[in-house]
Amino acid sequence: MAVLFFIEIADGKVKKASFEATSYAAAYAKQIGKDAVGIALGTIDDAELAALGVYGATKVLHAGNKEFDSFDANEYTKAVADVATQVNADTIVFSQTLTGKAVAPVVSARLKAGIVSGAVSLPDADFVVKKTAFSGKAFAYVKVNTSTKIVSVVPNSFGATKGTGTATVESVTLEAAPNRVTVKEVTRQQGDIAPLPEAELVVSAGRGMKGPENWGIIEDLAKALGATTACSRPVADLHWRPHYEHVGQTGVAIRPNLYIAIGISGAIQHLAGVNQSKCIVVINKDPEAPFFKAADYGIVGDLFEIVPKLTEAVKALKAGQH
Amino acid sequence: MKFLVCISLVPDTTTKISFVDNDTKFNNDKVQWILNPYDEWYALVRALELKEANGGTVTVVNVGSAANDQVIRKALAIGADDAIRIDVTGEADSFSIASEIAAVAKSGGYDMILLGKETINYNGSNLGGMLAELIDLPFVSYASKLDMAGNTATIERDIEGGKEVLTVDTPFVISCAKGMAEARIPNMKGIMSAKTKPLNVVAPQGVGSLTSVVKYELPPAKSACKMIPADHPEELIRLLHEEAKMI
Numbered sequence: 001m002a003v004l005f006f007i008e009i010a011d012g013k014v015k016k017a018s019f020e021a022t023s024y025a026a027a028y029a030k031q032i033g034k035d036a037v038g039i040a041l042g043t044i045d046d047a048e049l050a051a052l053g054v055y056g057a058t059k060v061l062h063a064g065n066k067e068f069d070s071f072d073a074n075e076y077t078k079a080v081a082d083v084a085t086q087v088n089a090d091t092i093v094f095s096q097t098l099t100g101k102a103v104a105p106v107v108s109a110r111l112k113a114g115i116v117s118g119a120v121s122l123p124d125a126d127f128v129v130k131k132t133a134f135s136g137k138a139f140a141y142v143k144v145n146t147s148t149k150i151v152s153v154v155p156n157s158f159g160a161t162k163g164t165g166t167a168t169v170e171s172v173t174l175e176a177a178p179n180r181v182t183v184k185e186v187t188r189q190q191g192d193i194a195p196l197p198e199a200e201l202v203v204s205a206g207r208g209m210k211g212p213e214n215w216g217i218i219e220d221l222a223k224a225l226g227a228t229t230a231c232s233r234p235v236a237d238l239h240w241r242p243h244y245e246h247v248g249q250t251g252v253a254i255r256p257n258l259y260i261a262i263g264i265s266g267a268i269q270h271l272a273g274v275n276q277s278k279c280i281v282v283i284n285k286d287p288e289a290p291f292f293k294a295a296d297y298g299i300v301g302d303l304f305e306i307v308p309k310l311t312e313a314v315k316a317l318k319a320g321q322h
Numbered sequence: 323m324k325f326l327v328c329i330s331l332v333p334d335t336t337t338k339i340s341f342v343d344n345d346t347k348f349n350n351d352k353v354q355w356i357l358n359p360y361d362e363w364y365a366l367v368r369a370l371e372l373k374e375a376n377g378g379t380v381t382v383v384n385v386g387s388a389a390n391d392q393v394i395r396k397a398l399a400i401g402a403d404d405a406i407r408i409d410v411t412g413e414a415d416s417f418s419i420a421s422e423i424a425a426v427a428k429s430g431g432y433d434m435i436l437l438g439k440e441t442i443n444y445n446g447s448n449l450g451g452m453l454a455e456l457i458d459l460p461f462v463s464y465a466s467k468l469d470m471a472g473n474t475a476t477i478e479r480d481i482e483g484g485k486e487v488l489t490v491d492t493p494f495v496i497s498c499a500k501g502m503a504e505a506r507i508p509n510m511k512g513i514m515s516a517k518t519k520p521l522n523v524v525a526p527q528g529v530g531s532l533t534s535v536v537k538y539e540l541p542p543a544k545s546a547c548k549m550i551p552a553d554h555p556e557e558l559i560r561l562l563h564e565e566a567k568m569i
Contacts, residue, residue, distance in 0.1 A: 015482070071486065073451065073461045096447075098481055101440075102463040105451030109420060114532030117446040128536050135442050137339045141536040180460035181490040184476075188484035195483025201569070225569060243466070243501060244483060249335070249442065250359070250500045258568040268336055272442070279566050281558065282547070292547050297561060301552025313556035317563055 003029040004089035006080055007040040007049070007060065008099050010188070014040075014048055016198045017095035019055050019160035024153050025093040026056020027161070028122050034090075037061065038167065039083045041076060042068035046169040053165035060167045061087070067176040070183035071099065077106040078177040084111065084148070086172075091123075094152040097197060104152045113148035120157040123149070135249060135272035155198050156255045157276075189244070193228050196247065201227035202256045202277075204247060205235070208263020208284065208303055212240035217307045218262065224314040230254070232264045248273035263303050266291025283307070323378035323470075323492070325369040326430060327402065328423055328437035328449060330358040331386060331393050335442065341538040348443075348538065355393055360438020362397070363505040364498035368468060369436050370401045371503060376470065378433075379403045383426055385419045387411045391521060398516035399508035405521040414531055416444070420452035421529035427457050433492040434475075439464050439499040447497070454495035462490060466501030 005025035008015040022038065029036040038060040040049050049060040061083055067075065080103065084092055092107065094100040096118050108115040120139070121130035127149055133140040144150075189195065196202065203222040209215060215229075222229045229245060236246035247254050249272040259277035263284060264270060271294055274280070282295040283303050292298045299306055333339070334354040342349045357366075369380045382397040383406045384390055394405050408422045427435055435454075440447040447463070454461030466485070467478035473492045478485055480499055508516070550558045562568045 010482070071481075073454070073463065077455065098464055101447040102451060102461065105416070105446075105448040106455045106461060108448070108532075109417065109452035109455035112417075112532065114415070114417065115446075115448060116533065117448055130539075133444060133538070134333075134339045135335075135445060137541075138341075139539045139541065140444075141539070142533050143536050144533050146532045180494075181462060181488045183486055183488045185487040186481070186484065187486075188481070197482055244480070244485075246500070253445075258562065258566075272335070279562070279568050281562070294544060295547040296545075296566065297550060297558055298547045299550045299552055299555060299558060301555075306552060306555045309555040310559060313559035314569070316556075317559055317569070 002035050002037040002087045002089050003091045003093065004084055004087060005036060005038050005093040006095075006100070006103065007038045007052070008095060008097065009040060009042055009044050012044050012048070014044070014052065015097070016194060017097050017155040019052070020155060020158055021093050021095045021153055022052050022055035022057050023161045024122065024158045028091065028093070030056070031122065035059065037087055037089070039063070039080060041065070041079055049169045050166045053167035054162050055160055056163065056165070057167040060169050061172045062169055063172050063174040065174060065176050067179065072179055072181050072183075073102045073106055074180050075177045076103045077110060079174050080107050081110045082174060083172065090148055092148070092150045094150065096152040096154045100152050104150055108150050111148050112146060113150050114144035114146040115150040115152065116142045116144060117152040119151045119153050123151065132276065136253070136275040137272070154255060156200060156257070196228055196230055196244070196252050196254055199228035199254065200257045201225050202230050202247075202254060202258065203227045203260045203262070204230035204232065204264060205262040206232035206264030207234050209235070209240070214304070215241070217304070217311070221307055221311045221314065224311045224318070227258070227260075232270055261291055262307060264291060265289045266294060323372065323376060323433045324431060325373060325378060325380045326427055326432040326435045327361065327366045327369050327380060327382045327397070328435065328453070329361045329366065329382045329384050329394065329397055330441045331355045331384065331390050332358045332441050332443045335359070339540065345537045345539060346535075357393055357396055358438050358441045360440065360498060362400070364500065364502040365436035365438050366397055366400060366402065367503035367506050368498060369434070370506075372470060381406060381430070383408065383423055385410050385414065385422050394521060395516045396508065398519045398521070399512040400506050401512060404519055407521060407523050408526050409523050410526045413535070415533045416446050416448035417452055418529050418531040420449050420456055422526050423453055424456035425527050426524065427453065435459070435493070435495045437497055439497050450495050450497040460490050460494040462488065462494060463497045464499045465496050466499050468496065468502060
């Protein structure tokens with residue numbers, strides 16, 4: 001018996017959300033006196049997988065079939081379900097990421113295993129798990145009533161706990177299911193900045209910026225903080241910023257530690273995508289902007305004057321730390 | 323081509339969320355129910371556009387009680403040809419709902435089954451993947467673009483920090499995100515014709531849920547926003563560092 005967790009890989013590296021899934025699985029495995037065993041699909045160096053030991057993984061099963069390098073929900077499902085049966089997993093942990101959302105429900109239906117998607121807490125002794133609901137406006141406690149259980153953890157909710165240790169990596173041979181979709185092209189934003197759903201620090205800007213040519217001050221602040229940039233819906237709709245930067249109900253829902261909203265009024269649909277951020281800062285010239293009601297810190301004033309000063313203050317702080 | 327669009331009913335986005343019966347049930351009082359925006363704006367409208375371009379029929383399916391009929395008629399007003407309501411009352415989890423829709427989907431011979439990326443009340447993103455598995459079809463999630471050439475679809479889907487382009491042959495299940503289509507407002511002709519379009523009520527299979535909601539909880543009230551004077555923005559950075567410990 002084991003707690004199985006699914007490891008997401010991009011460009012030969014374990015994705016950050018999977019560190020957290022590892023910690024979650026390890027914490028739950030410890031709670032019930034079992035081992036946390038990972039499953040990794042596709043090309044990755046075994047040393048990368050062994051390193052998951054620091055997050056509490058005991059063992060990682062690695063199926064290095066080339067077929068897994070391009071994503072196919074059906075193929076991934078077969079692999080995870082087969083491994084779950086092999087290791088007699090009673091719990092399977094996914095990340096509530098775009099990949100997790102494409103695989104976990106399919107595995108759930110295949111194994112007839114009840115799923116809690118969007119978990120933010122560990123299961124209790126009755127396997128009741130707290131999850132987000134109503135687009136961040138409430139939580140639901142969901143009980144899983146099947147013998148095999150699936151939990152999909154919201155990124156940046158549980159946290160990745162670093163300790164020491166090395167996981168044993170075991171190569172497994174899996175028969176890949178036939179491909180049903182053909183991946184033609186994958187494009188990812190480049191650089192070291194975390195993609196939005198995984199980002200801990202986010203600097204976001206809206207229509208108050210007046211035009212795409214003014215985004216330099218936002219990028220400077222984000223760069224000084226090591227933050228990811230985001231934007232509001234009107235800004236994405238006007239093509240001032242790329243579609244993937246759009247946070248809110250119709251865009252990406254995020255849960256960073258720090259969300260700095262600049263020139264965004266805070267429509268309810270925007271809040272639905274960011275209201276679970278741990279700390280919200282709002283900078284707006286309108287003191288009546290609804291966003292201030294959801295904020296922890298606020299500044300009323302001209303963003304074109306304020307933002308460059310914030311960047312300078314961050315640089316001074318960072319310089320003082322080194 | 324035969325399209326099936328799964329539609330869910332959700333509380334209007336601006337609803338103040340509250341619970342009753344010791345926080346075990348959602349408070350329905352004065353709640354305005356609407357079509358789940360992602361089902362409506364993206365899945366249904368894209369299916370209608372494809373039908374208008376290449377011919378076919380668009381059927382919507384909902385799992386719920388007769389109280390849903392009025393909102394289901396809105397999907398007909400927007401342009402769906404007919405509707406199926408699987409007559410379920412009371413709570414059902416995503417597996418139970420997927421199983422009910424699977425029975426309808428299997429017998430209908432649909433070429434494409436569409437739904438929104440998630441519902442705005444449960445936010446599970448479970449239904450599409452479960453349905454695809456139960457009827458043994460390929461599943462493509464979070465699609466932002468879909469073009470058809472014969473029986474082959476070229477789809478763009480969202481991945482973390484980027485995009486993936488793929489092709490898949492019909493039949494398949496697809497969950498739809500922003501970019502697929504633009505919301506449509508029903509016109510008077512649509513609203514009038516919706517009254518006479520078929521809304522077929524079918525008996526459920528009675529597949530049980532695998533999970534149950536034990537209770538709900540509202541997030542703790544937010545403490546008041548701490549305002550920082552605009553002439554001292556550096557104070558914000560100090561507070562974020564020393565007080566909030568965020569940077």
